[in-house]
Amino acid sequence: MAYSFPVEVLEHIFSFIDSDNDRNAVSLVCKSWYEIERWCRRKIFIGNCYAVTPRIMIRRFPELRSVSLKGKPHFADFNLVPEGWGGYVDPWVLAMGRAYPFLEELRLKRMVVSDEALEMVSKSFKNFKVLVLSSCEGFTTDGLASIAANCRNLRELDLRESDVEDLGGNWLSCFPESCTSLVSLNISCLGSDWSLQSLSALERLVGRSPNLRRLRLNRAVPLDKLANLLRRAPQLVELGTGTFSSELRPDVFSNLSGAFSGCKELKALSGFWDAVPSHLPAVYTICSGLTSLNLSDANIQSSDLVKLISECQNLQRLWVFDYIEDSGLEALAESCKNLQELRVFPSDPYAMEPNVTLTEQGLVAVSEGCPKLESVLYFCRQFTNNALFTIAKNRPNLTRFRLCIIEPRTPDYITLEPLDAGFGAIVQNCKELRRLSLSGLLTDRVFEHIGTHAKKLEMLSIAFAGDSDLGLYHVLSGCKSLRKLEIRDCPFGDKALLANAAKLETMRSLWMSSCLVSFEACKLLGQKMPRLNVEVIDERGPPDSRPESYPVEKLYIYRSVAGPRLDMPAFVWTMDEELALRLS
Amino acid sequence: MSTRGVEAEIITELRLGLPGNSSSGEKNEKKKKRVFDEMVNDEGNSSCSGNERKNENTEKMNKAQVVGWPPVCSYRKKLIQRDNTMYVKISMDGAPFLRKIDLGNHKGYPELALAFEKLFDCHGIREALKDADNSEYIPIYEDKDGDWMLVGDVPWE
Numbered sequence: 069m070a071y072s073f074p075v076e077v078l079e080h081i082f083s084f085i086d087s088d089n090d091r092n093a094v095s096l097v098c099k100s101w102y103e104i105e106r107w108c109r110r111k112i113f114i115g116n117c118y119a120v121t122p123r124i125m126i127r128r129f130p131e132l133r134s135v136s137l138k139g140k141p142h143f144a145d146f147n148l149v150p151e152g153w154g155g156y157v158d159p160w161v162l163a164m165g166r167a168y169p170f171l172e173e174l175r176l177k178r179m180v181v182s183d184e185a186l187e188m189v190s191k192s193f194k195n196f197k198v199l200v201l202s203s204c205e206g207f208t209t210d211g212l213a214s215i216a217a218n219c220r221n222l223r224e225l226d227l228r229e230s231d232v233e234d235l236g237g238n239w240l241s242c243f244p245e246s247c248t249s250l251v252s253l254n255i256s257c258l259g260s261d262w263s264l265q266s267l268s269a270l271e272r273l274v275g276r277s278p279n280l281r282r283l284r285l286n287r288a289v290p291l292d293k294l295a296n297l298l299r300r301a302p303q304l305v306e307l308g309t310g311t312f313s314s315e316l317r318p319d320v321f322s323n324l325s326g327a328f329s330g331c332k333e334l335k336a337l338s339g340f341w342d343a344v345p346s347h348l349p350a351v352y353t354i355c356s357g358l359t360s361l362n363l364s365d366a367n368i369q370s371s372d373l374v375k376l377i378s379e380c381q382n383l384q385r386l387w388v389f390d391y392i393e394d395s396g397l398e399a400l401a402e403s404c405k406n407l408q409e410l411r412v413f414p415s416d417p418y419a420m421e422p423n424v425t426l427t428e429q430g431l432v433a434v435s436e437g438c439p440k441l442e443s444v445l446y447f448c449r450q451f452t453n454n455a456l457f458t459i460a461k462n463r464p465n466l467t468r469f470r471l472c473i474i475e476p477r478t479p480d481y482i483t484l485e486p487l488d489a490g491f492g493a494i495v496q497n498c499k500e501l502r503r504l505s506l507s508g509l510l511t512d513r514v515f516e517h518i519g520t521h522a523k524k525l526e527m528l529s530i531a532f533a534g535d536s537d538l539g540l541y542h543v544l545s546g547c548k549s550l551r552k553l554e555i556r557d558c559p560f561g562d563k564a565l566l567a568n569a570a571k572l573e574t575m576r577s578l579w580m581s582s583c584l585v586s587f588e589a590c591k592l593l594g595q596k597m598p599r600l601n602v603e604v605i606d607e608r609g610p611p612d613s614r615p616e617s618y619p620v621e622k623l624y625i626y627r628s629v630a631g632p633r634l635d636m637p638a639f640v641w642t643m644d645e646e647l648a649l650r651l652s
Numbered sequence: 653m654s655t656r657g658v659e660a661e662i663i664t665e666l667r668l669g670l671p672g673n674s675s676s677g678e679k680n681e682k683k684k685k686r687v688f689d690e691m692v693n694d695e696g697n698s699s700c701s702g703n704e705r706k707n708e709n710t711e712k713m714n715k716a717q718v719v720g721w722p723p724v725c726s727y728r729k730k731l732i733q734r735d736n737t738m739y740v741k742i743s744m745d746g747a748p749f750l751r752k753i754d755l756g757n758h759k760g761y762p763e764l765a766l767a768f769e770k771l772f773d774c775h776g777i778r779e780a781l782k783d784a785d786n787s788e789y790i791p792i793y794e795d796k797d798g799d800w801m802l803v804g805d806v807p808w809e
Contacts, residue, residue, distance in 0.1 A: 143720065145723070145725045145726065145727075146719075146720030146721070146723045146724070146725070146726070147719060147720050147726055148719065148720045203725075203727070229725065229727040231727075234770070236766070236769060236770035257727070259770075261767045261770055261771055262770065262771070263770055263771055263772060364728070413724070413728065414722060414724065417722045417724050447722060447724075472722055472723060474722045476718070476721065505723075529723075531721065531723075556720070557718075
């Protein structure tokens with residue numbers, strides 16, 4: 069249109085637009101807006117690294133400063149994705165090293181990262197500031213040493229839950245003395261044996277980082293070092309302690325207590341490995357300011373947990389082991405009226421009998437007492453439809469509800485019925501629900517409820533549920549907002565999948581393992597839908613060595629503009645035209 | 653309205669019987685169901701010592717050993733197994749402090765030697781372990797009888 073603003077004005081206006089969705093909308097208005105927008109986009113999030121190629125990204129967005137990539141599907145967290153499946157960041161780093169000399173931020177999740185890639189990152193981007201490696205693997209402390217040594221302006225180094233091979237070598241001392249820019253350091257996933265030299269390198273680093281706000285230590289950092297670190301960083305907002313046990317000496321305790329009381333800005337606490345209950349009061353002075361408490365690495369029992377939690381009146385987030393028990397959750401419901409997120413993890417997930425008294429009662433109590441509760445992850449061994457009705461009625465504001473009843477196919481323990489009605493109540497009442505994980509005994513009926521009511525649901529996880537294809541059909545045809553669907557051990561097969569093939573292009577991905585989808589259906593889907601990558605993952609050997617009607621072991625379907633990937637291991641096949649021709 | 657029509661279509665195409673019901677379903681479908689049932693419903697033994705985690709088609713699959721269930725992150729699983737802690741004291745001549753190490757965290761002598769090297773920031777322990785005759789130092793430990801023993805004779809387990 070002839071009446072549009074000059075490019076510079078539009079660019080300036082667009083610079084205030086941050087969210088990806090808004091940016092995407094802007095780029096669809098007209099060709100000139102598309103052009104202007106793509107030149108001034110600075111941040112991109114790619115939810116599936118195989119949906120697009122580095123070349124396509126660079127071609128469209130030549131001036132990015134921040135790139136986020138996710139690799140393996142979520143079920144990789146539970147060892148369902150075989151080693152070597154993919155998710156390599158190296159080709160991305162190689163391409164970005166050439167195209168984006170001004171890149172500042174790289175955030176990766178579930179990707180395989182090599183030391184070479186880390187070295188390349190450290191040398192290619194002069195103004196590199198933020199490296200977040202979440203649940204990544206494939207690198208060692210040598211790679212970290214390159215980052216430490218070469219990134220002059222590093223602000224964030226966050227290795228959360230990554231699998232890092234510790235080769236010793238004291239990589240922390242590779243941070244030059246001139247590096248004072250650190251704001252966030254998360255090394256909690258690193259090993260538990262460190263030399264004294266590494267510990268003192270850490271102390272010096274913390275001491276010369278006046279902007280350090282987030283520090284998460286690993287288990288190797290002993291309790292008697294913690295006080296020193298805290299005194300050097302009283303401005304901390306988030307702290308993950310190292311090991312929280314030592315011989316109980318009054319001077320260690322009072323030193324620690326004093327150090328904690330000096331940290332007046334602390335809002336989040338985690339760590340507490342091997343925590344000895346008698347040491348916990350050392351943190352009491354800062355508890356009233358805490359909004360986030362993560363005790364899921366600590367073996368603390370119910371009564372000590374309750375004492376600690378009751379000091380934290382302003383808690384918004386609590387992660388804890390099921391040692392808290394129903395009684396502890398009732399106390400939580402009394403003390404913490406601002407609670408928004410609760411995660412209860414199983415202390416002994418493989419035990420046949422429950423080792424603690426944690427039942428549906430605990431969650432019901434929290435749903436009653438905490439009006440702002442919106443996010444739940446709860447592992448337990450029994451549940452009832454009534455409890456689910458109550459929770460749904462109490463908390464229509466739930467946005468994330470993940471319930472894991474440990475034994476597959478467990479019915480309502482009082483009525484012995486499936487939990488269809490209970491979960492049905494959840495999806496019906498909680499209209500803003502975006503994420504749901506199901507468990508217990510479930511028939512196709514629960515999927516009918518989900519398809520009918522869960523209109524804002526974006527991610528659904530299903531295991532050991534359903535009776536037939538009808539279940540899958542309800543989900544695929546009903547859940548308008550569905551982006552990620554992951555299914556294991558359900559009797560879902562070809563028909564529902566083929567009848568809803570078009571739906572799959574509106575989603576990021578679908579994972580199905582130990583289901584009943586035949587190789588034949590996979591081939592058909594791959595042929596009919598060129599913009600889907602249909603990956604068959606089967607460690608039993610080539611799928612054409614078995615009858616076509618046999619179910620495949622695992623199936624991963626995702627939309628992509630990149631075409632089939634070229635880095636697949638021997639046990640992954642992409643179903644496409646070529647393959648179909650080759651096998652026919 | 654149109655959904656119901658398609659739904660009706662689906663119903664006529666699918667078998668909605670209980671699993672295991674033989675009807676007009678093809679032989680292959682039945683076979684699929686059986687394999688599936690075997691994979692998941694097997695009674696198996698209740699002991700947790702079974703190590704058949706990877707092989708989903710084994711008959712004797714322990715219920716508690718279903719791969720990836722319950723859905724606890726592998727990162728978190730490592731932490732849960734901490735009850736096997738076996739802390740032992742390590743001293744190195746010339747070092748001012750002793751250190752403690754958790755034997756449960758290591759899977760064998762070479763890993764242990766690496767851990768020693770990291771703790772004391774020194775090299776040569778791994779070589780000493782491999783080839784005792786040619787190196788200057790040897791790693792030794794004091795057993796419960798108070799005798800000094802050469803590291804490596806007793807099998808790791």
